[in-house]
Amino acid sequence: MDWSFRNDLPIYAQLVERLKLGIVTGELTPGARLPSVRELAAEAGVNPNTMQRALTELERAGLVYAQRTAGRFVTEDTAVIAASKTAMAESRLRDFLTAMKKLGYDRDGIAALLTEKKEEQEHADTGM
Amino acid sequence: MDWSFRNDLPIYAQLVERLKLGIVTGELTPGARLPSVRELAAEAGVNPNTMQRALTELERAGLVYAQRTAGRFVTEDTAVIAASKTAMAESRLRDFLTAMKKLGYDRDGIAALLTEKKEEQEHADTGM
Amino acid sequence: MDWSFRNDLPIYAQLVERLKLGIVTGELTPGARLPSVRELAAEAGVNPNTMQRALTELERAGLVYAQRTAGRFVTEDTAVIAASKTAMAESRLRDFLTAMKKLGYDRDGIAALLTEKKEEQEHADTGM
Amino acid sequence: MDWSFRNDLPIYAQLVERLKLGIVTGELTPGARLPSVRELAAEAGVNPNTMQRALTELERAGLVYAQRTAGRFVTEDTAVIAASKTAMAESRLRDFLTAMKKLGYDRDGIAALLTEKKEEQEHADTGM
């Protein structure tokens, strides 16, 4: 995992984002035991409390559960994970579309931009 | 103009965003005179200092210029406005694509989501 | 407000409980500004962080909202408050009924206990 | 017996609760021999130490007694069992009433809620 931080968002929120990503992409498999708070904190280079806060947030979202003294585990409920993933994607998509619409782009304009970007990318790919 | 504020961004930043939007969408036409800081602040229901900061930001971006005593005006340089608009759009697009890619969506997946969304929208439109 | 704490529940949770109670009972009126985190913390005799955690919880529940630098306010949405109140009552009721049922009491048994308690109470009242 | 655990109470306390319930409801008859700690622990899926602690608690409460090598037995003193049962019920009742009173419900309000709940239940029963 890369534990680099931007400065446009609180660290704990970025930790949440990062861990969520790890779960929905399968990097952290359902049922897997997470390292202890202290270990994760050390790995990420943050205070244990900060990491704790992030994990508490994940617990609230149902992506992780804590067991008294055994540690924390990724939920086995793959439905929850899948729902979380699509929710994240839809949210991104919705935000993107409304922002673009506010800027005066309609669906065709957006589609044009996308294909344009795509071609750029392909040229860059072949060029590398 | 709607002057409602979210809680995830400083107010002055939201003011900048809102005014920028007004300019690039033509709601505020090139060369138009802006209301005074006091008036704008009153309209938006914010502290004049906060509005002031937003306008200063817009000046730095070259979208607005001040004339000693006459007030502030939207730039007449339509090229600057157009550039600002495409810059905003590209930035949105880039952020969106990288976020989706992190979530495991490739170009085809994104395209699928977009068309899906489009159909939803159309059904909603016809249904209303 | 009485800020006494039991030791069967984390302090922050008791703070949440106490403040929630204040809101649903109208002790804290809709739209009212709460004292600052620091003031509340001093009044309750806890660390500001602990009070902050409680208030964050209330915010998540929609009973309180924060405004950038102006302070925190009780929600004006009385529907949310009413819903919260009935939710609390129903939850208490449900817990009570299931617990009694597990103990082997049916509805009639519970009703009997209630009227018995009521009479006790009345005798105590007249006796005072 | 169902040995599922919540997360809001230490496991040993939940074990005590569960076993107490078994005794006061007669599921575990007076004088009956309990399985060994090891067996109980295995059945409940907990550490033997944890189950041991729960049983010790029950002994202190006088609901269970140990005989050197023969094992543990449910008390034959039905008076103790009955007293334990009413104590549990009264405690539940008292807690419930004070909580509801704090929420602003008087006896009539509580009675109303109860009958309301009762009707709901009956409709659900007949409806199934």
Place this chain on the structure above:
DNA sequence: GTGGTCTAGACCACC
């Protein structure tokens, strides 16, 4: 050793 809680104290952007 694990998660959970709490304190103390600091820094920050914002208004």
Place this chain on the structure above:
DNA sequence: GTGGTCTAGACCACA
């Protein structure tokens, strides 16, 4: 002065 974030370090019950 306000809310928000973060660190450091401590203590606790639990298993």
